[in-house]
Amino acid sequence: MKVTQHLWFEKDMEAAIGLYTSLIPGSAIHWVSALPADTPSGPAGSVRLASFSLGDQDYVAIEAGPLDRFNHSFSIIVQCETQAEIDRLWAALGDGGTTEACGWLRDRWGLSWQISAKGLSALMADPDRAKAKRVCEAALKMVKVDIAALEAAARG
Template sequence: MKITQHLWFEKDMEAAVAFYTSLIPGSRMETNTAVMADNPSGPAGSVKIAAFTLGDQNYMAIEAGPLDPFNHSFSIMVECDTQEEIDRLWDALKEGGTTEQCGWLKDRWGLSWQIAPKRLGELMSDPDPAKVKRVTEAMLQMVKLDIAPLEAAAAA
């Protein structure tokens, strides 16, 4: 069995996929084709489909005009090992998009992302509820997540 996330783009699907696969190590475009039959979204050749991987996750994308815009009910979460990885991805993905609290942003295509340090999950799993509370309170004050203040909150 294979699980694949599917993303519907109104336009610019190929640019979005090329951008995403350039950012995440181990990612690649698998296929990029046009649907060569008339279909409910348009005439033959107007609808495009791509298969790609981001890291170790499988995705399909379709460019088939407007339908439902992306929203927070689906996001891509990237757990980063270092602050440098967080900064690099955050800066690239926020260009033309919007940033939100707690490490969330929407890219220029409206897709929601969560850029988080792997360390946050470890800190939030600590058996000390007071430590988890401090880390949570620190995280809630951030837009882009920053490992050093999270570690400081855990150590306080």
């Protein structure tokens, strides 16, 4: 059995997955194809499908016009090792999109991303609950995640 995430794009699917795969190391577009038959979304050739991977996660995508917009109930989390990685992804994915609290952003296609620091979840689950609270409170005040500020909060 294999589990794969599926993303429905209204338009510009190839531009979106091209950007995503260029930003995440170990990513690739495996194939893109047009459906050769008429569908409820349009005539033959108007609906496009793709298979791609982001790091070690597999995805399929469809470009088939408006149906349901992306929302917060699905997001892609990227846990970054360095502030430079956070800054790079934040700038590229946020370009034309909107930024939100706690490291969340929506890209120009409306897909939600959480650009986070590797280890943040572990800090917020730390057995030292005072330390965890300081880190959590610091993270809640951030828009883009700031690793140095989280580390300072952890130290007290």
